[in-house]
Amino acid sequence: MRGREVAALTLDDIDWKHERLAVPERKAGHSTAFPLSVVVGEAVLDYLQHGRPPSSDRHVFFRAVAPRQPISAAGVSSCARFYLLKAGINVPRPGSHTLRHSAVQRLLDANLTLKTIGDFVGHRSSRSTEVYAKVAVEALREVALGDGEAVLG
Numbered sequence: 001m002r003g004r005e006v007a008a009l010t011l012d013d014i015d016w017k018h019e020r021l022a023v024p025e026r027k028a029g030h031s032t033a034f035p036l037s038v039v040v041g042e043a044v045l046d047y048l049q050h051g052r053p054p055s056s057d058r059h060v061f062f063r064a065v066a067p068r069q070p071i072s073a074a075g076v077s078s079c080a081r082f083y084l085l086k087a088g089i090n091v092p093r094p095g096s097h098t099l100r101h102s103a104v105q106r107l108l109d110a111n112l113t114l115k116t117i118g119d120f121v122g123h124r125s126s127r128s129t130e131v132y133a134k135v136a137v138e139a140l141r142e143v144a145l146g147d148g149e150a151v152l153g
Contacts, residue, residue, distance in 0.1 A: 002122070003080070003096040004073035010058040014044065023122075032122060104129065 005023050013022040015033075019041065024031040036044075044060070053062050059070035071079075077095035084094040091098050100121060107117045118129040 002073070002100065003076035005122075006076045006096070007059075007061065007071050007073045009060040011060060012058060014060070016041070 001023060009021075009023075013024065014036065015022065016036075019036045020033045021036045021040075022031060022033050048060070051064075052060070053068045055062065055068070057070060061071040061076070062068055063071050063075060073096075077097065080096040080099055081094045084091065084098060104117055104121060107120065112120075114126045114129045118124075118126050121129070123129050
């Protein structure tokens with residue numbers, strides 16, 4: 001997901017019953033629904049119960065510091081940057097977009113077609129996916145293949 005898609009998520013986008021996560025405002029102008037894995041669902045639930053400040057606002061994620069308002073796309077990228085650097089992953093521009101590049105690379109390594117990958121990440125054109133496909137970030141692949149607990153701890 002793009003940083004702005006994460007920032008735009010609302011409580012209404014989480015379908016706990018069907019274990020799905022709706023992403024209604026994709027860049028390409030369409031909506032997508034992703035499976036909500038057990039690990040991600042548990043992490044979101046823990047955040048909602050213990051990390052999210054009380055608010056009548058329906059956004060899922062909020063800033064950790066004042067003013068307590070929904071997180072911005074830049075805030076999402078800043079969080080990703082913090083944890084990438086904490087994990088010792090040295091890339092030219094660490095942030096949430098780096099994780100998209102890593103995800104596309106993993107999908108390519110799994111021999112999925114550019115069309116399938118493009119649909120998954122919300123690209124209108126396979127040319128957009130090809131740009132991502134040129135990035136080879138071995139350290140990010142190791143993080144993506146692991147459970148991420150050591151990085152977050």
